[in-house]
Structure formats: structure tokens, C-alpha cells
Amino acid sequence: MTERTVPATLADLEQRAEAARERPGYGQDALVVCDRLVRIFTAEGVEVQALQGLDLLIGHGELTALVGASGSGKSTLLNILAGLDVPTAGAARVGGHDLLAMDAASRLRYRREVVGFVRQETSRNLLPYLTAEQNVLLPMQLAGRRTRRRERTARARELLDLLGVGHCRDRLPRHMSGGEQQRTAIAVALANSPSLLLADEPTGELDSSGAEQVLASLRTANEELGTTVVVVTHDAAVASSVRRAIAVRNGRAASEVVLRSEVDEHGAERVVTQEYATVDRAGRLQLPRGFTETLGIAERVRLALRPDHIAVHPDRVADRPDRVTDRPGGSGDD
Amino acid sequence: MPVPAPEKGAARRARRAARPREAGPGAVPWIRARLRAAPGQALATGVLVMVTAFLLAALPRAVDSYESGALREALARAQADRRSVTVTADVLARDASPGRSPVPSDAELAATAEAFRDVVRPPVVPQPGADVHGVRNGTPAPTLGRALPRPAQLDPRATVVVPPREVLSGLRTVTGRLPAEAPGDDVVEAVLTARTAEVMGLEAGSSVRLATVDGAPLTVRITGTVEPRGPRPALWTAVPVVRGPAMVWVPGRGDPRGYWHFGLLSGGGAREALLRLEGGAVAFWHHPLRLEDLTPDEVPAAQRALASLSGGSDAARLQARSPVEGAVVDGDGLDALLAAFAAERRAAGPLVLVAAVGVASVAAVVLLMAGGLAAAGRRTETALLRARGGSLPGIARLLAAETAVVAVPAAAAGVLCALLLVPSRRWAAALLLGAAVAATACLALPLRAVVAHRTPWAAAREDLTAARPSRRRVVVELTVVVLVAGALAASRSGASAGVLTAAAPVLIATAAALLLRRIHPIPLRLLARATDRLSGAVVHLAVVRAGRAPAAAVMPLAAVLVALTVASFGGSVLAGVADGRSRAARAAVGADARIEAPASLPEGLAARIRRVDGVEEAAAVRVEYGLRTAGFSRPFALVAVDPSSYARLAARTGPDGGGFPAAALGRYGGTGPLPAVVSPGLAEDLGGGAATVATDSGSVGIRAAAVRAAAPAVEGDFAVVSAASLARSRPDGPGRTDGTDGTDGTEPTVLLVGGAHLDGARLRDAARGAGTGLAVKLYSEELARYESTPLQTGARLLYLAAVAACAGYGALALLLALLRTAPGRRALLARLRTMGTSRRQAHALAFLEALPPIVLAAAGGILTGLAAVLLLRPGVDLTALAFSADARGKGATVQAVLTPDPGTLLWPPAGVLVLACTVLALQTWLSGLRGPGTELRTEEHT
Known part of the structure; x- marks a missing residue:
């Protein structure tokens, strides 16, 4: 997935910068914005990472x-949002107040x-x-x-x-x-x-x-x-x-x-619960344990982009890279 | 992007609105709610503040009260002439210009008296209407003729006084009439008092002839006798001899000789005749002063006024205004009295300041500690306030208001009690101290609570063992150490006692308390390691829990330590005073009683004395003072004793507790120098060899056989020899050089008596029965002689009160600490019961857990008290408190120094321990009554 780099003119760069500025920033109209929030507690030589880069948006x-x-x-996280604690790294904004710079x-x-x-x-x-x-x-x-x-x-x-x-x-x-x-x-x-x-x-x-x-x-x-x-x-x-x-x-x-x-097919209102996996700003995703254990997903998965979804395939033993003839990111399973 | 103008204004408004504004008294009745919620604590705080305010406000007033009492007593005890100021003016014959007589007239004398009253400055205030003036002859004039009593063949002398007309006419005529006013020829009329007439054998109609400078005698005809109408007339005080004749002793050898000196009152006509007498005429003014209102603070001003009157600006003003020239003011008697008082006050001042600073510091520490404990107890509540948006000043204001409602009225009540109960005129210091107490009590809780919440997030574990001391704490500790070093250096170098040297005991105690905080966990950790192998769990658990106690639990014990140290310091002052007096009395007397004869003891005295009830020992010794060995300049006393009885006496009453080496004196062959027990100084002089000394019985050689620091009956350097050996050293009898007394120089001169309860009267009777001229001195009487002036008694009472107050504060600090940890202890006991420990084990655990810090604090108090006494001993001189100025002047050379007093060193810590055990036992018993269910239903306590 490479792009071809085109030498950019100064006008091109200015246009791109202006577009980036006008694009809504991360968490523009949310009340609570946590961006890669980190909180590390150190006590007597023991380090505890309570928050490890948490992203959160609450409207x-x-x-x-x-x-x-x-x-x-x-x-x-709650203590930080309440102003009773200060994060070690990252950014947290509540209603426009920057919690690190108060x-x-x-x-x-x-x-x-x-x-x-x-x-x-x-x-x-x-x-x-x-x-x-x-x-x-x-x-x-x-x-x-x-x-x-x-x-x-x-x-x-x-x-x-x-x-x-x-x-x-x-x-x-x-x-x-x-x-x-x-x-x-x-x-x-x-x-x-x-x-x-x-x-x-x-x-x-x-x-x-x-x-x-x-x-x-x-x-x-x-x-x-x-x-x-x-x-x-x-x-x-x-x-x-x-x-x-x-x-x-x-x-x-x-x-x-x-x-x-x-509203379902009979016109009655129905409450449906839907479970999602959170995707952070860098595109990282946490797979639920049930899924990973069932499929035996350990270190790597293969991703395939489909027209309306992304397929995630476990890394099968047969597809290990020691077989030279196979291309990496190769054939899907379906 | 530039900010448009309306947005800028909105931003400014938003900023102004957003600045945290403090709320005024709002709708939440904070104070009422708090008082209703914790009435017991409010009451306890109120009582503590009231008692502290009373103590501190009463302190300066008590000092002023006993100082005033001392001044009043000194003034009352003084003779009348010291309570007044006398002005005299030698009358030299003035030029007899028309209208002016050679001797000042009554009007002129009155004008001078008026001028004096104008010139004199307060606080020296003359008594209105009590002054008297007149003219008298300068020196008593000898009488001529042999008619008057002449006990030693010396002529009596007379002083002729010419008072103002109204004074003379104010006297009551007993016989005869008053003298005439008009000047007569050579005969002058006079009256005298009945007593004078009786003693001198004069009556109305008799005459006295006085010697004059021009040879022609002045005849004074007595016209009658008079008596004053009221008691204590001013003229009688001004010229005491008018009241009755006095015998004046003439110094000389042999029997004392003296002559009578009597006074005559004459009329105005005798004025000029006085010029003819020897010594001329002297105009005198006698101004008794009103000294009842004199306060100790005004004494320096009074001294200054007197000095100015005697030879300063006021004297010049008086001379300028007075019609009589040469008026000289003499206030030396009063000045000496005031100076003596001021000197004693100055000497006792620093010691009193030490006591005052000690009590004030302990009170401040306990108040701060109570506030700190209260703040620690309300930690969650203040955290809640903070989380709900309370700013630090706002929270502080709420807490201060809640405390002030109780503390300020309590402090006012305490100050009022002090003002009413302690009579004194000093009120500014009392008010100031009361206000300081109120401020401390109001601010302790809020400041401590606010300081703990400066950072918005919770602190890490507060364990004592794990907490690494912050840098700020190290700075504070180093500051205290520097202050202590400074105070010790200042006190040892004898610099004038400022507050720093006065605070030395408190600073030492503070340094010890900080040290205790630092090293407190170490013995507990050692103990924990030592007890972990025990089979039962209780002791080990208790010790481990004690080591994990939060830092706040040690703070009250530091207060206990400071209180114990100051109390023991006060006790050591009192003990030092008593010890100094005892040593001085012992040095003066030498044993329980001492009978001294000028030349030698009479026969049979020892036997008579031994028969008196209560006498257990009597040792006859001979003491010769002021002997010198050839070649050495140090004078010493030679004491010839009977070794066995002397050693027994020394064992009873000796300065160094006996151990007198009688055996060293026993071995003497008869030739060579006598063995002697010598003082260290004399031993140094002798240097191991022998020396010859000239005694009353001839020269004798002595050598040092043993060295002792002190011996009964002598002070300074001494040499004690055996009387028997002394006699044996002269086989051919003593060769006495001076035989005027009829003694041979070997008989004992002093009888030292030992006995537990000696009766002075009986001893004196026995001594009188044996002979005359014996001086009997008793140790108990000597000790009683050092009975202090009111100044010293007051200072000593102040120290007693300070000791009691400090001990009380120590107990209070301990109680507060135990009460603070009580809820946690109750919860612990309940939880232990649910875990299956028996009731006895649970109680033992709670007990043992709370005790180690208290034991450490008590032990620390004892050690610090000892250390304070030892460190401060060179710098603190208690002589001013132990001996009055008179005794000091009479040469009591013993110095009173701080002595560790076992009573105040050991009893308060023991009391603290007993109190702790009692309170702990009570708490565990009470919690046992309630049952674990009730305890655990309530919320988290620790």
C-alpha cells in the first residue's frame, strides 16, 4: 500500500496545511476528551502503569x-477527570479545561x-x-x-x-x-x-x-x-x-x-445492544479475549480489506514465512 | 487571528467572574452545626484555653505582685530616715542687711520646702503636710558643768532645734511653758520631752550651759516639758534625739565608753545663738515620702530622680529657687534601699524568665498539638470540603471561626480570672499573653488542616518506618540544633540572659523531641525482630503495630517529653537552691551544732553537752585559723582532733559523706613531722614533703598523709592532725609564745555536736552552765537564717507552680494522644474478637501496642532532664535565689548550682506511665462492654 510521492509545490503544502487546520480536531465537540492518557504510580521503586495511553471521547x-x-x-481515570490527580503524560480536556495545565x-x-x-x-x-x-x-x-x-x-x-x-x-x-x-x-x-x-x-x-x-x-x-x-x-x-x-x-x-x-419489521420499538471494539487514534484495536482464544490468535494476524469490512485472519502454522514461495499478506481463507 | 473587541470584553468579564471569590456567611450554619455535633470537644477546648490563658496571664501579674510585696516589705522594714529625703543647708553668717537676719527665717525655710516640693519629680512624691523644717546646731554641743549624768566621765552633748513657731505651739505642755519667741540676751529658753528630762535629770527651771566657739558659754534655761499631741510627729522623726537621749559609744580599748546625746527644743529667739555653737547652724528640711504606691517598675525612675536631686539638674533647680543658699539634698538612705532592691530583682530576673519561658513554651506546644490532633482527626472532612470546591483560605476561615467561637470567650474568661484573682497593677502583659493564647488556639487547627491539603492528591503511606524525611524537616531540625548550640554557648559564657538563654531548657527539650521522632522506630524494629520467635502472637503483633503507627501519633509524645524536661529543670532549680543553702549552713556550722570558745573550751562542757537530749556525738577539736607554712602563701587552718570521734562525726555529717581516714593519723612515733590529712591545695603546696608551721603552741612539722576534699568544721584549705600526736611531739611541754589567755595552746576550742534533733535552747543552757563567752550555732538555725526575702520566696513559688503546670500539661498531652487513637484501638479490638482472639489477648495487644512510644517518651524525658541540668549547670547561677543580698554580703561563699532532683526527674514520668496504663485499661474495659458488633457497625476509623 504505497503511495507514489509527488514532489509538492509550496502552494500545495499551504493548501494541505489549511485543509488540516479546518478539519475538525480530535474531540472537537466532545465534552470529555482523553488523548493517549498515561498515569504511572511510583512507590518505593515499584512502578505501576494505571493508564497506558487511553483514548476516550464522551459527548x-x-x-x-x-x-x-x-x-x-x-x-x-475518574480521579483525573475530577481534577484530584494529574496524568503523567497525554492530554485530557474536559469542557475546554486542559487538565494538565491547570x-x-x-x-x-x-x-x-x-x-x-x-x-x-x-x-x-x-x-x-x-x-x-x-x-x-x-x-x-x-x-x-x-x-x-x-x-x-x-x-x-x-x-x-x-x-x-x-x-x-x-x-x-x-x-x-x-x-x-x-x-x-x-x-x-x-x-x-x-x-x-x-x-x-x-x-x-x-x-x-x-x-x-x-x-x-x-x-x-x-x-x-x-x-x-x-x-x-x-x-x-x-x-x-x-x-x-x-x-x-x-x-x-x-x-x-x-x-x-x-424499529423492527413489525413497527415496534426494540432496544438492541451492540458491542463494539474501541479503535484509538493510531488505529489500534483490542481484540476480545474470547475471540483470540477461540481462534488461537497469538502474535500476528493477517488483515484483508474488503469493500465494507476488514477481515482479520489468524496466523496459521501453514502460512509461516519459512516457506519462501508464499507471498506475505497472501491468500485469504475464504 | 485577531480577537474581535466584544470577545475581548467578554473574556475579561469571564476572567473576573471566574476569579474564585470567597463566600460571606452563607446559609449553612456551620458554627451551630459543629457545636451541636461535637459539644464535648468544644467544651474540652474551651477549658484548655481558659486554663492556659489564666496561667499565662497570671504569670506577669504574680511576678509583679511578689516584687511589689518585696518592695513594700523592704520599705516598711527600713527605718524612718531611709523613707525620707533630707535637705540641709549650712548657715554661714550672712551679711546682716536690713530686713535679713543672719539665720534664715521661718518664711524662708517654708519657701525652700515649697521649692523642694515643686522641684521633686515623681515617682518620688513627698507626703503632703508631713514635712518639717527648722534650724539646729551642726554638731552636738558639749555641755559644761558636772550636773548632768556622766557615765564614763564624758560630757553629755546637746542638739538644740529651732522648729517653726506653729510646730512648737502644737506641742502639749506637760509642765512649765513654751519658750519665748523674742531673742533674749545670752540666755536662751528651751523645752524638752519628759523622757529627756527624766534621763538627764532636768526639769523646768534648770539650766544647761553649752560650750561655744567664742568661749562665752551659752546658757539654756529649761522652761518646761512637752509631749507631742499625735503619734509619730514629724519633728521626732527628723531629729530623733529630741524624743529621748541616746548613748553614743566611743571606740577604744577596754570597756566600752560613751556619752549621752540629748535634744532641746527652742524658740525663734535662739536662732542666732546657734551660730555661736560649734559646727554652726544648719537649716534642715525633712521630707517623708509617700512610697506606698511605688511599684517595682518605677524604682529605676525613683533612683534617677534621687540622683538628680542629689547632684543633678534638679539640685541646680532647687538651689536656684530656694531663698536659702547651699541647700543640699541627701537621699542616700532611700537610694541604697532602692538600689539593693533593684539589684536583687535584677539578679532573680533571668531565673524567673527561664521559668516563664518554659511554661509558656510548654503551653504553646500543647495547644498546637491539640490543634494538630484535631486536624488529623478531621482529615476526611476537610478532604470533602476541598473536593466540593472549598479554597484553602475559605476552609481555614470556616475552621478558625468554629474554634474562635469557643476559644476567644474562654481566653477572655481566663484573663478575667487572672485579673481578678491575682492582685497587681500590670495588665498590659496579661492581656497580650491572653490574646496570644487565643490566637494560637484559633489558628492551630485551621493551619494544620490547610497545610495537609496543599497538594490536591492523597499522600503516600504515612508510616513512620517508611517515611523518608523531607528536606524541609531537615532544615527545621538543623535550625533547632543551631539555636540550642547558640543558647548553650550564650549561657555558658555568662552573657546577659536574653530570651535565647532563657529558652535553653525548652530548646534542648525540642531537640531531644526531634531526635526521638527520628530514632523512634529503631528500638521498635529491634524489639520486633527479637519477639518474632515468641510462641504467642500478641507481643510481636503489638510491637509491629507500634512501629507502624502514623507519624501523627508521635507528635503528642514529643509534647510530653518537652513538658517532662521543663518540669524536671524547674525541680532541679529548687533542689539546687535547697542544696546550696544546706551546704552553706553546713560549711558555717560544720556539724549539727557547733560551740566555739574564743580561747579554749571550759572544763566539763563536753560532758554536759553529751548529757543533753538528742546529742549523739560530741567531738572537741582545736582549730587555728590563718596559719601559713614557711615559703607558701596559702593560709590554711590547722585542726587538732581526736581521730576516732572526728571520723564518726564526719561519717554522720561530713560534706563528702564520711570516709575520713582516721587511721592515717594514728601512726606517729613521736619524732619527725606529724602525719596530717590535708586539703588538695595544701597537698599541692607540700608536694609530698613536710613543712613547718607556727602554731599557738609552737612550731610543728606536718606532712601530708592523706588528701580529702573537705573536712567538717573548716572551710578552705586545712590540715587535720591528731591532738594526741601533737601533744606527743612536744615531750617537754608546749612553748607558747603568747600566754595572755592563760592557755597553753593545745586545748580544744570548738565542740562539734552531732545529733538528729537538737534543741537550741537546751544546748545554750548547758553551754551557759559550763562557762561564758561560748557561741552556739545550730545547723537548723543557720538554715533558717537563709529564709528568703519575699522576692526569693515568690520566685521559688513561681518555680513550684511552673513545675506543677508542666507536669499537668504533660499528662494532658498524653491524654489527648490516647483519646485520639481510641477509636482505632476500639476497632482493632473488635476486629480481633471477630478473628477469634480471646478477650484477654485482645486487651493485651491493645495495651502493648500503645505502650512502647509512651515508655520511650518517659525515658527520653528522664534522660533529657538530666542532660539539660548537666549542660546548663555551668551557665546558670542560682545564688540570687538561694541567698538574700544580706547573706551574700556576709560572705556566704557557697555557690548554688543546678542539682538533678530525683523527685521531679522520676515522679512525673512514672505518673505519666501510670496514667497511660490506667487510661488504656479503662478504654479496653469500656470497649469490651459494648461488644464487637456495635464497634464494627460504625465507619472506618483509622
Whole structure:
């Protein structure tokens, strides 16, 4: 697949540069853009590569789940997106803020206005000596925007009602159930109208009904307020109820499952899940383990370009290059 | 691409809006919520701040209070003439111009008194209406004739005083009448007091003749006797001899001789007659001063005012304004009193500063530590605030407001108590210190919390064993080491004590605390390795856990160490004072009691003394002072003793605890130099050879048989020989050179008495029964003599209070540390119970885990206390606290130095350990009551 190089004139080069500039850049209208994100932890001589060049695009208003086994790097990614950690290499942009190049003041502004965070442990989301309403008021007060107290209180009540915990307004956290606490935590995270809401395993400590309530709240936040929501979870129920679930494996985004509703032959609406493999900017692709083990794919595969798909063939023993007569990239199997 | 103008404005607006603005008091009732959530902690903080504010505010007031008390007592004890200022002016015959008499008139004297009152500057304030003036003769005039009492054939002398008219008429006439005003011829009228009349044998109508310079005697006719109307009239204080005659002793050989000196009050007519007396006439003004309001701080100003009056600008002003020439102010008596007070205050000042700085530092450390512990306990909460968008100043403000609501009123209450309970006029320092306490308490928690969150992401493992010390910590430690070295150098070189030398014990303790933090894991690691082979798991687990404790757990123990060190330093000061006094008394007396005769002890004295109750030992020795060996200039004392009894006495009461080598004195053949036990200085002089010395009984040769540093009954250099050997060395009897006393120079002169409880009165009775002229000195009485002035007593009480306060703060620091780790300990116990350990094992584990750091801190406290005493001993002189100026002046040459005091070195650390064990036992018992289920239901604690 070689191209023939044609000597270029200066005008040609200028035209090409202008075309490249006007082409939309990577992640132009996405809210969250991660470009080859790397995070390495060093402790006592041991190096751990939590993220190994992760590419991720999340658009405005999406409700996305990040799934993966423990140690796959999803919590690290969330911490970076929340502004609580700084990546070692790569680029990460959230709503126009460059997460690598923030000083203390801009980081503070980012935490206040752009992102909201909900943790797994309910005790770390709420101050135990403030009521639910006071907990929601706190971020507004800390942000210092010039809103009047009445407006703030109204907004707090509105948020709590929206998420279904209006009746817990004047209760202390220890008088609320786990589900109510997490929903209050979501209201707290939404207090300053962030563009992005991050939830780190919010249903981890809850039973199924509580988890259901929390999911419903996240969906409400996403649909009513238009907040982009990213949920990190390894709960299959959560993963199957969001529109898009990105699987993170070995520090990289490996595959996605997207829900799409389509109309079938009888005219009824149907929700179909479709699983995709993520392709990063360099064109790399992670093959699912099930596929590679079934076909015995080890080090190399052969690719063939067809009119509407790419064929991936395992490297058969018979096609080993020690047989000189065969051409490399040779005959397909079908 | 150039940015269009409206976009630029929008960008500017966005930038301005985006600058983080801090919120004012918002809708979240932070303070109320916090107080309701943790009322116990708020109460404890309030109590701590109130007590600390009270202590620190009371400190300068207490110092001022006892200094004022000392000044008042010194002034009250002083004689009346030292509490006043006297102005005198020699009256030389002035030119008798018309209208002016040769001697100043009453009006002129009054004008001069007025001028003095104008000139004198505060704080020297004359008592209004108490001054008196008049004219008297310069020197007491001898009387002529033999009618008056002449005890030693010496003529009595008289002082004639001419007071103002109103003073004279204010006296009550007992007999006769007052003297006439008009000038008479050669006869002058006078009155005297009843006592004078009684002693001198005079009455109304008798006359006295006084010698004059021109030969013609001045006849004074007594017209009556008078008494003052009120108590303590000013004139009686100004010229004391008016009250009654005084015997004036004349120095000379033999029996003391003296003459009577009495006073006469005369009318205005005698003024000119005074010029004829020897010594001329002297106008005097006596101004008693109002000194009740004098504060110790005003003493230097008073001294300056007196100096100015005596010979400075004020003296010139007085002379300019006074109609009487040559007025000279004499305030030396008061000046000497004030100077003595100022000197004592200056001498005791640095020591008091050490105590004050010590207590203040320990209090500050404990306050900071309490704030730091609280901040560590609220780590997750502040992390949450930070994650929700709180800026560091905003979080600090919230935490400071929450603490200030409790701390500021508590500090105010403490300062108020100090102002009310401790009487003093000094309030500025108290307010300042109270404000400092409030500021420290308010800022400790927020600053510590904010510092921990400066970086947005979580720190790595906080283990003590693994943490590599940051560069900043090394810088801090090196700074402290440099400060300590500087303080030690300054104190040893005897430089004036600034705050640096005053802070020396605290700096040493801080350096030791930093060292403890560094080396703390090492013994624990060694212990862990040593215990890992034990069959049970409890001890090893406990030690390993102790080694993994977070760094925050060691901080309170550093505070405990500082508190213990300062407490033991204070104790060593008090012990040093007591020890110095004891040594001085011992050196003065030599044994428990000492009976000394000028020439020789009377017969039978020893027997009588031995019969007195309580006497256990009596050794008769002969001491001759001031002997010199030929060729050497060092004077020494020769002591001739009975070796066995002397050795017994030395064993009881000797300066170096006995061990007197009596045997060395026993071997003497009769010829050659006598063996003697000598002091090191004398041994150096003798150099192993012998020397001849001239004693009261003739010359005798001595050689050094043994060397001791000290011997009972003598100070300085000495040579102790056996009395028997001394007698044997002169087979033909003593050849005494000076036989005036009738003794032969070999009899004992001093009886040293040893006994546990000697009764001075009985001893004196026994001594009196044996003979006269015996001086009896008791050790207990000597010791009581060093009973201090109020200044020293106050300083010593201050030290006692400082020791108690430091020990209390140490215990408090320990309690706070244990309370902080209590939740973690409870969770540990609960988890261990679920894992199957028995209750006893679990409790033992919790116990053993918490103890090693406390044991290290206590041991560190003992070692550091000893080290501080040893390091600071050359530089700290306690003589000012141990002996009053009088005792110092009388030649108490013993120096009081810091002495390690076993009481304050050992009892506080033992108390700390006992307290720790008690609290730990209580905590484990309480957690056992609740059961592991309840413990584990609550959230993550450590």
C-alpha cells in the first residue's frame, strides 16, 4: 500500500496545511476528551502503569458507564477527570479545561463549576453533622457566587425533590438509608450545575433497591438537567441500563456496548445492544479475549480489506514465512 | 487571528467572574452545626484555653505582685530616715542687711520646702503636710558643768532645734511653758520631752550651759516639758534625739565608753545663738515620702530622680529657687534601699524568665498539638470540603471561626480570672499573653488542616518506618540544633540572659523531641525482630503495630517529653537552691551544732553537752585559723582532733559523706613531722614533703598523709592532725609564745555536736552552765537564717507552680494522644474478637501496642532532664535565689548550682506511665462492654 510521492509545490503544502487546520480536531465537540492518557504510580521503586495511553471521547449529555475489573484503571481515570490527580503524560480536556495545565486557582474553579463527584462510601460524600439541605447548600456557599440565600435554598430544595429525597431535607445523614444518602450525595454534586457528573461505584454499598433508586436519580439528572454523567461500576445491572458502556482493560479503553433503539419489521420499538471494539487514534484495536482464544490468535494476524469490512485472519502454522514461495499478506481463507 | 473587541470584553468579564471569590456567611450554619455535633470537644477546648490563658496571664501579674510585696516589705522594714529625703543647708553668717537676719527665717525655710516640693519629680512624691523644717546646731554641743549624768566621765552633748513657731505651739505642755519667741540676751529658753528630762535629770527651771566657739558659754534655761499631741510627729522623726537621749559609744580599748546625746527644743529667739555653737547652724528640711504606691517598675525612675536631686539638674533647680543658699539634698538612705532592691530583682530576673519561658513554651506546644490532633482527626472532612470546591483560605476561615467561637470567650474568661484573682497593677502583659493564647488556639487547627491539603492528591503511606524525611524537616531540625548550640554557648559564657538563654531548657527539650521522632522506630524494629520467635502472637503483633503507627501519633509524645524536661529543670532549680543553702549552713556550722570558745573550751562542757537530749556525738577539736607554712602563701587552718570521734562525726555529717581516714593519723612515733590529712591545695603546696608551721603552741612539722576534699568544721584549705600526736611531739611541754589567755595552746576550742534533733535552747543552757563567752550555732538555725526575702520566696513559688503546670500539661498531652487513637484501638479490638482472639489477648495487644512510644517518651524525658541540668549547670547561677543580698554580703561563699532532683526527674514520668496504663485499661474495659458488633457497625476509623 504505497503511495507514489509527488514532489509538492509550496502552494500545495499551504493548501494541505489549511485543509488540516479546518478539519475538525480530535474531540472537537466532545465534552470529555482523553488523548493517549498515561498515569504511572511510583512507590518505593515499584512502578505501576494505571493508564497506558487511553483514548476516550464522551459527548455532551451522554450517560456513560465505565466498566472493568479491579486494577483496570477506571478509578484512576475518574480521579483525573475530577481534577484530584494529574496524568503523567497525554492530554485530557474536559469542557475546554486542559487538565494538565491547570494552576491552583483554575483547578479550584474547575472543581467548583465544571465537575461533580460522588464516591462509593456514603460517609465520604456528606458531612455527618449537616442536614441534607445544608449539605447541598455547602458547595454553593463555597463557590461564592453572588446568588441570594433564598435562591440557593430554593435550588437546593428543587434538586432534592427532583431526585426523590425531598422528604429527607432536614434529616442528618445517619437518619437516612443508604439509597437516600447516595441520592443526596448526587444532589450535592449537582449543586453548582456542573457540566460533568462523575460517580465512582455509587451503588457499591447498596442493596438492589437502593441501587435502582440511585440509577434512576442519575438518569433523571442526565435527562432533566442535561448533565453528562459518567458512572464507574462493575455492577452488571448498571452497565446494562445505560446507553453506552465503555470497558476499560489494562489501562486502555477496550470495547464498548451501546444501546440503540430501532424499529423492527413489525413497527415496534426494540432496544438492541451492540458491542463494539474501541479503535484509538493510531488505529489500534483490542481484540476480545474470547475471540483470540477461540481462534488461537497469538502474535500476528493477517488483515484483508474488503469493500465494507476488514477481515482479520489468524496466523496459521501453514502460512509461516519459512516457506519462501508464499507471498506475505497472501491468500485469504475464504 | 485577531480577537474581535466584544470577545475581548467578554473574556475579561469571564476572567473576573471566574476569579474564585470567597463566600460571606452563607446559609449553612456551620458554627451551630459543629457545636451541636461535637459539644464535648468544644467544651474540652474551651477549658484548655481558659486554663492556659489564666496561667499565662497570671504569670506577669504574680511576678509583679511578689516584687511589689518585696518592695513594700523592704520599705516598711527600713527605718524612718531611709523613707525620707533630707535637705540641709549650712548657715554661714550672712551679711546682716536690713530686713535679713543672719539665720534664715521661718518664711524662708517654708519657701525652700515649697521649692523642694515643686522641684521633686515623681515617682518620688513627698507626703503632703508631713514635712518639717527648722534650724539646729551642726554638731552636738558639749555641755559644761558636772550636773548632768556622766557615765564614763564624758560630757553629755546637746542638739538644740529651732522648729517653726506653729510646730512648737502644737506641742502639749506637760509642765512649765513654751519658750519665748523674742531673742533674749545670752540666755536662751528651751523645752524638752519628759523622757529627756527624766534621763538627764532636768526639769523646768534648770539650766544647761553649752560650750561655744567664742568661749562665752551659752546658757539654756529649761522652761518646761512637752509631749507631742499625735503619734509619730514629724519633728521626732527628723531629729530623733529630741524624743529621748541616746548613748553614743566611743571606740577604744577596754570597756566600752560613751556619752549621752540629748535634744532641746527652742524658740525663734535662739536662732542666732546657734551660730555661736560649734559646727554652726544648719537649716534642715525633712521630707517623708509617700512610697506606698511605688511599684517595682518605677524604682529605676525613683533612683534617677534621687540622683538628680542629689547632684543633678534638679539640685541646680532647687538651689536656684530656694531663698536659702547651699541647700543640699541627701537621699542616700532611700537610694541604697532602692538600689539593693533593684539589684536583687535584677539578679532573680533571668531565673524567673527561664521559668516563664518554659511554661509558656510548654503551653504553646500543647495547644498546637491539640490543634494538630484535631486536624488529623478531621482529615476526611476537610478532604470533602476541598473536593466540593472549598479554597484553602475559605476552609481555614470556616475552621478558625468554629474554634474562635469557643476559644476567644474562654481566653477572655481566663484573663478575667487572672485579673481578678491575682492582685497587681500590670495588665498590659496579661492581656497580650491572653490574646496570644487565643490566637494560637484559633489558628492551630485551621493551619494544620490547610497545610495537609496543599497538594490536591492523597499522600503516600504515612508510616513512620517508611517515611523518608523531607528536606524541609531537615532544615527545621538543623535550625533547632543551631539555636540550642547558640543558647548553650550564650549561657555558658555568662552573657546577659536574653530570651535565647532563657529558652535553653525548652530548646534542648525540642531537640531531644526531634531526635526521638527520628530514632523512634529503631528500638521498635529491634524489639520486633527479637519477639518474632515468641510462641504467642500478641507481643510481636503489638510491637509491629507500634512501629507502624502514623507519624501523627508521635507528635503528642514529643509534647510530653518537652513538658517532662521543663518540669524536671524547674525541680532541679529548687533542689539546687535547697542544696546550696544546706551546704552553706553546713560549711558555717560544720556539724549539727557547733560551740566555739574564743580561747579554749571550759572544763566539763563536753560532758554536759553529751548529757543533753538528742546529742549523739560530741567531738572537741582545736582549730587555728590563718596559719601559713614557711615559703607558701596559702593560709590554711590547722585542726587538732581526736581521730576516732572526728571520723564518726564526719561519717554522720561530713560534706563528702564520711570516709575520713582516721587511721592515717594514728601512726606517729613521736619524732619527725606529724602525719596530717590535708586539703588538695595544701597537698599541692607540700608536694609530698613536710613543712613547718607556727602554731599557738609552737612550731610543728606536718606532712601530708592523706588528701580529702573537705573536712567538717573548716572551710578552705586545712590540715587535720591528731591532738594526741601533737601533744606527743612536744615531750617537754608546749612553748607558747603568747600566754595572755592563760592557755597553753593545745586545748580544744570548738565542740562539734552531732545529733538528729537538737534543741537550741537546751544546748545554750548547758553551754551557759559550763562557762561564758561560748557561741552556739545550730545547723537548723543557720538554715533558717537563709529564709528568703519575699522576692526569693515568690520566685521559688513561681518555680513550684511552673513545675506543677508542666507536669499537668504533660499528662494532658498524653491524654489527648490516647483519646485520639481510641477509636482505632476500639476497632482493632473488635476486629480481633471477630478473628477469634480471646478477650484477654485482645486487651493485651491493645495495651502493648500503645505502650512502647509512651515508655520511650518517659525515658527520653528522664534522660533529657538530666542532660539539660548537666549542660546548663555551668551557665546558670542560682545564688540570687538561694541567698538574700544580706547573706551574700556576709560572705556566704557557697555557690548554688543546678542539682538533678530525683523527685521531679522520676515522679512525673512514672505518673505519666501510670496514667497511660490506667487510661488504656479503662478504654479496653469500656470497649469490651459494648461488644464487637456495635464497634464494627460504625465507619472506618483509622
